[in-house]
Amino acid sequence: MNAFLRKTAVRLVMAALAVGLIFGVWNLVIFAFDLKSYALPTPQDSVATIYDRWSTYQPLLLQTIKETVDGFLIGAAIGFALGVAMSASKIVQRLIYPALITSQAVPVVAVAAPLAILLGFGLVTKLVIVAWWVFFPVVVNVLDGLARVDRDLLNLARVMGAKRTRTFLAIQLPATLSPLFSGLKIGATYAVTAAVIGEWVASLQYGLGTYLNTAAASLDTRGVMGATILLTMIGITLFLIVTAIGVVATPWERRSTARRGIRSLFVNDRKGARRWFGSLPAD
Amino acid sequence: MNGGGPKVLVDDVTVRFDGALTLDRLSLAIGRSEFVSIVGPSGSGKSTLFNVVSGLQRPTSGRALIDGHDVTGETGHVGYMLQKDLLIPWRTVVGNIVLGAALTHGARSRDREEAAALASRYGLGEFLDHYPHALSGGMRQRVALMRTLALKTDVLLLDEPFGALDSQTRLDMQLWLLSVYEDLEVTILFVTHDVDEAILLSDRVVVLSARPGRVLADLPIALPRPRGLDVLTSPAFTDLKREVLGLLHQTPSAAVAR
Amino acid sequence: MVRFASRRLTLALAAATALTATVVTAAWASSASHASASRSKGLTTVRVVFDWPGIDFEAVPLTVGTARGLYKKAGLDVRIVIPPSTSTTVQMIAAGKGDIGFDTTTDVVFGQAAGIDVRSIANYSQDNNWGLVAKPGAKIDIKKIKGKSIGIFTDSWTKAMMPYVLKAGGVTASQVKQPIFSSDDIAPLLAGKIDLATNTLNYAIAQVQSATGKRPSVLLATKFGAPNVPVWVYTGMNSWLKGHGAQARAFLSATRKAFAWSIAHPSAAVKDYLEAYPKIGGGLKYSLDGWKATIPALGAQSSLLTQRASQWKQVVHALKAVGVLSKSFAPSKYFTNAYLKG
Numbered sequence: 033m034n035a036f037l038r039k040t041a042v043r044l045v046m047a048a049l050a051v052g053l054i055f056g057v058w059n060l061v062i063f064a065f066d067l068k069s070y071a072l073p074t075p076q077d078s079v080a081t082i083y084d085r086w087s088t089y090q091p092l093l094l095q096t097i098k099e100t101v102d103g104f105l106i107g108a109a110i111g112f113a114l115g116v117a118m119s120a121s122k123i124v125q126r127l128i129y130p131a132l133i134t135s136q137a138v139p140v141v142a143v144a145a146p147l148a149i150l151l152g153f154g155l156v157t158k159l160v161i162v163a164w165w166v167f168f169p170v171v172v173n174v175l176d177g178l179a180r181v182d183r184d185l186l187n188l189a190r191v192m193g194a195k196r197t198r199t200f201l202a203i204q205l206p207a208t209l210s211p212l213f214s215g216l217k218i219g220a221t222y223a224v225t226a227a228v229i230g231e232w233v234a235s236l237q238y239g240l241g242t243y244l245n246t247a248a249a250s251l252d253t254r255g256v257m258g259a260t261i262l263l264t265m266i267g268i269t270l271f272l273i274v275t276a277i278g279v280v281a282t283p284w285e286r287r288s289t290a291r292r293g294i295r296s297l298f299v300n301d302r303k304g305a306r307r308w309f310g311s312l313p314a315d
Numbered sequence: 316m317n318g319g320g321p322k323v324l325v326d327d328v329t330v331r332f333d334g335a336l337t338l339d340r341l342s343l344a345i346g347r348s349e350f351v352s353i354v355g356p357s358g359s360g361k362s363t364l365f366n367v368v369s370g371l372q373r374p375t376s377g378r379a380l381i382d383g384h385d386v387t388g389e390t391g392h393v394g395y396m397l398q399k400d401l402l403i404p405w406r407t408v409v410g411n412i413v414l415g416a417a418l419t420h421g422a423r424s425r426d427r428e429e430a431a432a433l434a435s436r437y438g439l440g441e442f443l444d445h446y447p448h449a450l451s452g453g454m455r456q457r458v459a460l461m462r463t464l465a466l467k468t469d470v471l472l473l474d475e476p477f478g479a480l481d482s483q484t485r486l487d488m489q490l491w492l493l494s495v496y497e498d499l500e501v502t503i504l505f506v507t508h509d510v511d512e513a514i515l516l517s518d519r520v521v522v523l524s525a526r527p528g529r530v531l532a533d534l535p536i537a538l539p540r541p542r543g544l545d546v547l548t549s550p551a552f553t554d555l556k557r558e559v560l561g562l563l564h565q566t567p568s569a570a571v572a573r
Numbered sequence: 574m575v576r577f578a579s580r581r582l583t584l585a586l587a588a589a590t591a592l593t594a595t596v597v598t599a600a601w602a603s604s605a606s607h608a609s610a611s612r613s614k615g616l617t618t619v620r621v622v623f624d625w626p627g628i629d630f631e632a633v634p635l636t637v638g639t640a641r642g643l644y645k646k647a648g649l650d651v652r653i654v655i656p657p658s659t660s661t662t663v664q665m666i667a668a669g670k671g672d673i674g675f676d677t678t679t680d681v682v683f684g685q686a687a688g689i690d691v692r693s694i695a696n697y698s699q700d701n702n703w704g705l706v707a708k709p710g711a712k713i714d715i716k717k718i719k720g721k722s723i724g725i726f727t728d729s730w731t732k733a734m735m736p737y738v739l740k741a742g743g744v745t746a747s748q749v750k751q752p753i754f755s756s757d758d759i760a761p762l763l764a765g766k767i768d769l770a771t772n773t774l775n776y777a778i779a780q781v782q783s784a785t786g787k788r789p790s791v792l793l794a795t796k797f798g799a800p801n802v803p804v805w806v807y808t809g810m811n812s813w814l815k816g817h818g819a820q821a822r823a824f825l826s827a828t829r830k831a832f833a834w835s836i837a838h839p840s841a842a843v844k845d846y847l848e849a850y851p852k853i854g855g856g857l858k859y860s861l862d863g864w865k866a867t868i869p870a871l872g873a874q875s876s877l878l879t880q881r882a883s884q885w886k887q888v889v890h891a892l893k894a895v896g897v898l899s900k901s902f903a904p905s906k907y908f909t910n911a912y913l914k915g
Contacts, residue, residue, distance in 0.1 A: 045330075057592060060593065060596055061596055064596050065882045068667070068688065069688070070664060070667070070687040070688060070689055071664055071667075102590070114667075126467060145756075145760070148761070149760060149761055149764050149766060153752040153761075153766070154668075176703075177730065182399070182401060184397055184399060184401060185401045185403075187371055188395060188401055189391065189418055190371060190390050191369045191370065191371060191390050191391070191395040191412070192390070192391065192395075192418055192419065193390050193391025193392075193415075193418075193419055193432045194418030194419060194468060195418070195419065198417070198418045198419070198421075201419055202403075202414070202417055203403065203418075206405050209405075210374070210613065210642075212829075227615070230769045230861055232755045232760070234752050234753070234754055234755075235752060235753045236722075236750060238753065240869050242727070245727035245753070245755055246727045246728075246729075246732070246753070246844075247662040248658070248659075248725045249659065249660045249728040249729050250683050250732075251660065251663060251680070251683040251684055251686075251687045251689070252683075252687075253687070264682065272317045278812075282405070282523070282809065283405075284404050284405045284446045284448070286445060287446065287447055288448075288449035289444045289445050289446065289449070290444045290445075290446065291444065305905075
């Protein structure tokens with residue numbers, strides 16, 4: 033437990049240093065370019081603004097969090113389902129894949145306005161936009177993970193007389209876990225930006241994205257930066273949560289042995305090199 | 316149980332794929348609890364033979380029979396092991412051993428207990444809840460073999476299982492396989508490139524020709540069991556080795572000894 | 574272990590140094606390239622920063638001034654600068670990226686509150702032409718807005734005006750729906766997704782006529798109690814005005830002539846505008862409809878561009894009433910008519 037505490041302390045210190053570095057460069061830029069506060073407020077001012085106007089920010093923050101998280105979950109589910117479906121059928125894959133790629137090439141900002149007319153100005157439009165950006169990395173990664181399952185292993189399962197569903201549940205589904213979380217981490221970082229774009233198009237319920245615009249229109253750059261910091265924090269937090277869940281869900285990536293209990297969550301003693309299916313014996 | 320018939324019968328099997336003939340009217344009979352090695356040049360269809368016997372592949376013509384029953388194209392009757400251990404990374408040693416049960420009727424606690432006993436018996440008792448990546452190559456192949464044994468089939472097909480291991484480990488594994496074989500009453504078909512290995516382990520060595528695969532020779536190995544390291548340096552062993560090598564490489568001194 | 578730590582430290586130090594060097598160099602380079610008014614062909618360049626990230630018919634007088642040689646005669650070469658977003662005009666002239674700004678009166682008030690010493694030197698429009706818009710043929714009854722959805726924009730003018738809407742309708746903010754749009758609330762209006770839209774009416778009329786060929790129903794906010802203060806003004810930083818007073822005067826004098834001409838010859842004026850911006854100007858019908866709809870708000874010919882202290886008092890009062898103004902000053906801080914003389 034001591035080792036874990038020490039490691040956590042080091043990680044926290046490094047994170048604090050990173051934030052300090054960002055704040056330092058921020059201040060340096062302001063100083064070097066002689067930027068007035070209406071162009072770019074200092075980080076100290078921006079953080080103070082959050083504190084001062086917390087009662088204004090709080091409902092906006094909750095709204096944006098709701099859009100981000102719900103949209104992320106929907107996008108993840110859709111991405112996963114599509115990945116599995118496309119892996120199961122080459123025909124489906126050939127049909128859908130080009131459409132999926134096109135959907136990502138289309139600038140969401142262009143599609144967002146007609147989308148709002150179609151689906152309204154409420155939560156649904158935001159969820160669609162967030163899910164739109166989140167689902168693709170998930171699809172690609174899930175598809176990849178399933179494709180990398182060793183054919184020989186699937187043959188072995190057949191030789192053992194396995195039923196198709198059991199093969200899927202025992203061998204293919206768990207094979208998606210590691211790449212799934214890679215895809216989810218990417219999606220998590222996009223999700224906030226997508227939520228903001230959704231709010232920009234039309235908002236019946238106001239969030240931090242709407243606030244960005246209204247504050248900018250009043251030359252309230254402090255308010256803008258405060259909202260920006262909060263949005264960044266949503267993105268980072270979501271990323272960290274997804275990473276943490278991924279770590280818990282894939283113990284074999286970190287541990288030599290499987291153990292029960294909460295303490296086992298904090299062990300990282302993997303010695304062997306990480307390889308996909310270890311098809312050839314290590315060493 | 317089928318009285319006098321062979322345990323495994325490969326009956327006149329031809330496999331033609333994409334116009335190329337892989338196996339040509341190959342017939343082979345293996346008796347109960349026999350350990351038969353199959354050697355031959357690369358591409359002689361050894362793996363295809365295994366695919367047919369295991370039911371993964373339907374031959375173009377011919378049948379595969381186990382205990383007299385036609386199992387052509389049917390899986391689930393044999394245990395199968397490859398050079399790759401194919402251990403599943405997120406399952407522990409026990410979890411991998413019970414894979415057969417997990418994939419058919421679901422692994423029950425009795426299956427797990429038996430798996431633990433099996434692993435302990437053969438030296439992996441300390442590693443029951445280890446993940447595969449934490450084990451050495453030799454240990455992983457041992458787990459793979461135990462996974463095969465746990466299926467409780469009478470017939471095992473082992474396709475170069477020790478091919479990727481270093482020679483020291485390979486020797487350990489061969490001796491270990493011998494002891495496992497002597498413990499249980501399994502019938503084993505064993506494919507290998509290693510002539511020493513074939514002679515050390517088997518009751519018979521079957522030599523296949525180059526593609527299309529045909530039985531060139533079927534050599535009985537009259538070395539007494541139980542066998543140990545000393546067998547490898549005995550004169551009888553060397554004689555047999557000369558014969559097999561001659562058959563494999565078609566030198567004039569390969570007088571066919573049938 | 575020690576070597577490893579010191580290697581990390583060295584890397585971190587090197588990275589920090591490289592970063593600092595880059596920042597300082599860039600800052601120096603940018604300050605060295607700060608363009609002040611340059612001379613070309615013996616004319617003084619005056620950069621006018623537009624209020625929207627895209628050019629539209631409100632720029633007609635400026636393009637007419639260039640096309641008809643009015644600016645040239647005054648010794649000026651007027652260039653229109655398009656800002657990157659909807660709220661950066663003031664910041665751009667404050668940063669020296671433009672000389673004169675074309676923005677809203679509320680921008681000036683907020684600018685001063687934020688410590689930007691910007692001053693309005695002329696009115697663009699004289700009247701408040703902001704109001705409610707409904708589909709062609711629909712009736713707008715200000716007393717019956719309870720429960721309706723009214724599309725609003727993010728800007729502070731809208732924010733200042735909406736309380737008058739609510740008051741006239743006898744409702745509180747929670748009794749109507751106010752979806753916020755970033756760029757367009759006419760399309761949702763025509764699609765029936767909102768009951769009413771808000772906008773300055775010249776744009777609303779031009780957009781609806783473009784889309785449907787019919788005139789929308791409109792209701793001027795001044796009709797239900799909103800102050801009749803102008804929406805748009807021409808601005809300049811006090812620091813620039815001090816050193817370029819002559820150019821400011823010349824600019825406004827020529828612009829006034831351009832206004833007069835454009836009001837008298839709307840079709841020809843729009844033609845000049847479209848010749849200057851053939852691809853991005855917005856099309857003939859839209860621009861002509863828009864300019865014609867703008868003319869009523871420009872006021873009487875005799876008082877073109879002239880500002881009143883009362884208008885500034887009213888703007889400040891309206892903004893304070895909605896609680897968005899942190900600092901306010903006397904009207905003289907916000908405007909001057911000094912550059913309109915001569």
